[in-house]
Amino acid sequence: MKMIDLNDEKKLVEAAKKDLNKFGEVYDLYVKKIYSYVAYLVGNSQAAEDIVSETFEKAMLNIDKFEYRGYSFGAWLYTIARNLVYDKSKSKKTLSLDEIETFIGSKEDDPEDLYEKKNNSDYLKSILLTLNDEQREIVYLRYIQDYSIKEVCKMTGRSEDSVKSLCKRALSKLKENYGKNK
């Protein structure tokens, strides 16, 4: 995933604070990432859309209260989204295979190596299902979205020790299951 430059983000956020009409640029920066994250958590398209909508509504209303203090605006958005997920459903829903296939529909558009790429990508996504909810969330944020451990801590409310430990266990499990039954 392409990382968002913090300086670029700061400029957009500060501009949006001064003029909320510019919030759309912040929205464009993060909406796909937040949707993808929520989708992984709730495993339901409609629920994901509702939560993402509410996330950005809250963010727009409260953007004045956000200040940079070690965490990006993106991390703040993830925290809002995560809290909404928990508010909507006391326990995170585990993705079923059908649901994950719905969400992870292949949109590969590169005809070259399409077969190999698609197979590899879909296979890895299926391996992700072998992780428990906590591990999958951490892998998604840390590796797929490439957020720093400190930001993942902020987003998930976990300690650094906990996040690192989950990363370690998740990678071990992914490696263990990778290549099985293929």
Next chain:
Amino acid sequence: MEKINNDQKLIKQLQNLKEVEPVNDKFYANLKTRLVNQRKLEMAVDDNFVATEKSTPRFSGFNFIMGGLSVAALASIIVVVVVAFSPTYFISNNTVAQLEDKPDFVKETKIDINGNVVQANEYELDGYWLNVTLPTNWEMENKNFDKDKLDKVVFTNKTAGKIVVTNNIEEDYKFIAQNNSLEDFAGFNLVKFTLTQLKNQSSRLDVLTNVVNQLFENNYLYRIPQTSNYIIFSTKSDFDSKLISAIVADIEAVDPYDNWNVYADQAYTGVSFAYPGSYELAKKDDYSYSISKSFVTDNYFKNITKINVDLSLYKSTKNLSEQKYLNGIAFNTNQKVSSILDINELNLETENGNVNFKLDITLKSDCDKSCIFKEDQEKIIQLEKELGLIYSSIKFEPVKTEGWGQVDSLNKRFRLLLPAGFDKTTSNNSLKVINLDQINFVYKDFDYSIYLYQNSKLAELNTNIVEEGFVKFNEVKLDSINYEIYKSSEDILYLTKLNDKIVILVTNLQNNNRLFVESLLTNVNIK
């Protein structure tokens, strides 16, 4: 699909995964339009109504996330990163790159690298409670290091690499990852070998071997004793262990508790903790303390007039769930302190089973809660470190028996040692023998009953406990005596086996003081 054994290859594949797209292709555009329209509506309302909102000048409930390995970690993390070592560290005194206009925290000294004594600079990085000695061909990039601001400190050597001291571990973790090929495991054995070598030479640092090579790959993780600050050495396969060993051996951890007071109540509660000497301590009750300081006159803070820390110390019998949710924020109660004051979320409530730690800050009347982060942010960082040290210093020691009285009863079938304050002749404290199997006593306002059963009654006792709805909820070990603890809705029932007798202590839950109860049980002796 071939097996994959390399973390980095796996991570690269994960990073190449595409984001999940909504089923509704127009979702993104529609939501954006809705937000824009919502904004237009709000602007229309704003034009007609002007609302002013005044923030309360006082807020409380700055609490801290507790838990973890053994100590809290509010304090900033220190990372020392050593990158790209080369064997060219042997420096002749003629080629020393001297610092011009040395800051007052830099002193000239010498360092012994495998028998070669070379000129060096000792850097006293007070803000990190750390002194680092490096050969003089290592240059400090930011000579204006301000310990209060906890600036990142970067040492460079043109041929050997970099050493970074920072409180932003994450930033430097990325630095490591980018500059060290984590796929290069050729030097892994060398790294493991050197770890042992370093361990032997760094007795002043705690070596966290269980973390080494797990999360930081070919980096070394150390902790500065008595603090939650860490030192990470990041190396390449061609690093020189002699240089690292010399640097580690010369790292000196500075006592972070210098000029602090220690409160210790070893006679009764067994609790001790340290607090800054400039703060005032007040005991609220047996297990609650208040540590406070006013800043009205010294102007240390621009916007804070008083800081109060409430400590509630106890040994909880609760089985705390792994996560708690307060104000929508989830945090792990079983891990170390890892959170700092957060402008966006001010009201975290937490306990880790032993400690509840609350910070109450009083602000000047013309300041809302955000102003302290604008104008006092650097000092807040120091405050966070202080609070982390207070938390780290809390200890629960076994209650000492010196000064305890003795009561022989029940035809000398067992002997009970009671605290020195116990006096059966006063009205507040009483001792009453009910029968040969039961003795009741009151200590201060705590009401306890002790039962003594022969071993033959154990089976019947257990049966009754189950039938009466007692639930076994914990098991602890004290001084090699096994206590099985049962809990009912009203009482806590402690069982212990001594010789062939069963001793039961029933306490009133409302007044239960677990440390005290456990101490009583350790002082029951069968005669």
